[in-house]
Amino acid sequence: MISIPSIKAFLFELNFESRHPSLFCQRLYALIAGCSFYHFDETSYEHYRPEEVPDYALERSYFKRQKRRVAIWKKIDAAFGLEKLEAAYEMFDDERSKHLFLLRILNNVYDRLLVRFPLFYSKQYQKLSKIAALADETEAVSLWNGLLTFMKYPLRKIGVDLTLWGGPDGIFIEFLLDQYSYKDIVSIEDGDNIIDGGACYGDTALHFATQTSGQIYSFEFMRENVELFHKNMELNPKYKDRVTLVERPLGARSDEKLYAVFNGPGTSISDKKTDGAVEFSSITIDDFVKENGVEKIDFIKFDIEGSEENALRGATETIRKFKPKLAICGYHKKDDLIVLPKLIKELLPEYSLYLDHHTINNTETVIYAAVKKKI
Template sequence: MTRDALDTTLEAVKQLDMLLEESVEEARRRESKTFEEMVGDRSARIVLFGAGGLGRRTLAGLRSVGVTPLAFSDNRRDLWGRMVDGIEVLSPEDAARQFGVSAAFVVTIWGAGSVHRFADSVNQLNLLGCDVVVPASWLSWRYAETLLPFYAMELPSKLLEHASEVRTVFGFLSDDRSRREYVTQVQWRLTGDPSCLSHPVADPQYLVAEVVSELTDDVVLDCGAYDGDTLRSWIESRGSSFIRYYALEPDPSNRRLLEKYIADLRPDLAERVKVFPYAVTNFTGTARFDVTGLPSSSFGDGQGIPVECVRLDDLEMELEGLEPTFVKADIEGAELELIQGGLDILGRSHPVIAIAAYHRQDHLWKVPLAIKSLWSEYRLLLRPHNEEGWDLVLYAVPPKRDPTGQLSAVGP
């Protein structure tokens, strides 16, 4: 390790230690009072800025505890003047005119695929005269019983309860960029302010060239294949560098799009791709699946359609006797269950694993710990592929697939 790299690592260690020095009890007190302290006497006068999924979810949660926001505000012109779930949607200008100096504006714009940054909304609303603009996380901490958890958004005290594990995972990471990314992810989870998070990398998701060297004969297992987006990226960036591509997608709408894409491929490529209607988890059987036709289709609480579930260790026949060399997993929060159901095949074949680490607060450290328990020789790297915490991918790279030959873990 060079002197500059060592200095960078030591600085990251220092920052992580500062973040984790708060006690669980102190964090619980902070969670309970941050929103009121930041908005003052406006805690009951709330405008939700963003009438999409998070905004509507927040509205429902607030109503369940007797809190009714004054209005929605949204940048989408087609919503202005309309009612969404019984609340009027105002243009930002109208909302600022009516409530800019008398209400707290809570930014509820946060979703996969969005280029939005919290700072964008703060700047926009401040310029319109809104003087109190806060992130949704602070409001969610205040009403955690109805609003949390939501993806990686969770109470800071929950992270601090696992401070030792959080420190351990820092020591597993193999390059400076990953260590810096990890610290900012911890910072966001503890402060609730996403402004600290880095912008996404330019490389295709799951296929970062500086992280994983290419083969000409990969056996790819794509868990959560969606509509073929990763297959499409693979072909565009790596061509036909696979002998088999096994695509697993339980959502029928997504799977139809996937199969349509495959049907339009060159015959020599299409014949190497096999599609299965499976949800990958830690048991083989059936479960209910919420079908949305979106990347976020997921297991439901007794809702949705029945789908076939399978463990990776039970896919021997489907894999035609081949061992996977590259496993991609983005399965809406069931990533740990995938690892549990694939202990034999993953522990035996040591493939590259590109796995989502953003669906739960604790996946930031639990997924790396689970990967390391499979094989201690894995090099672990983190790369963000979307804004504000979305599409954070952990790359587990066998030494022989390290393109630099220089990746190493450095403990804190």
């Protein structure tokens, strides 16, 4: 006997197209329908290699698949709001970005992944093991009370004129996937002056320094990250004079009291003081640029653990004056892919927006913005 929920799910699908005629809704629901044929029992497979990941289990019941589709659709609507999602979707400028937006939203509503990201199937992903093999195992640096151990990597073997303390995953994403560039639209050009928000260990700053003769202004405030940042600069003396480190967190306003409870590279800041928190004083990009007489900013990168919105607001004048290319991480908060594109377009309507994703899990999604060059 067919249950009442199964009948309701059948009627929902039967009337779906007439109630949701937009291309966005049709594409999102088609993606959900594809997911309804299988489920994946693991909550996360971020540490697996592709050949090690268990297969998906097929759901053979037609009615169970229908109920699952409706449940996922309603959960997405409740979490984000379909109108807000569609508005954000339409802000992206190309088909790849829009497709990745759909994948990202679908995976955002569950603790596990419903669909695999494109990198999972890419030959590029297999190069991660080649990066790991570069490690000089004769030396190591321990951080965060032994939670992280980094080795030295001579990157000249992969065509990069650097030696770094780091780990294979970060090097793979930064240097092989070139995380903060998008096609030939958003990239570092020679002479660019760059804001490196969330500098962490200095790997991104040094990567930028190999691509431009301009200045890199890096923002990082966590003590152990700063110590490794300086170690990486000492390993690469030919670039360190073009990298300026500012040991303050970025915010919407300068001189605000902000607090951080250290959590390795994932440490975030808050305006609320909690037990064990360390106090810092914020700075905005706008104030930094004015106070230091910076003549131009050509590129802004933010990977600052959920403070991207505030940092963008603190860079309003800089963005409107210089119209820099942007690479802004959009995965730290559930609604980043709704809030951040909207804010970027409000700051500078001329921007064209793009999206890319650089792992097989839910991290390292980047929103890009650039003013299209006139031909």
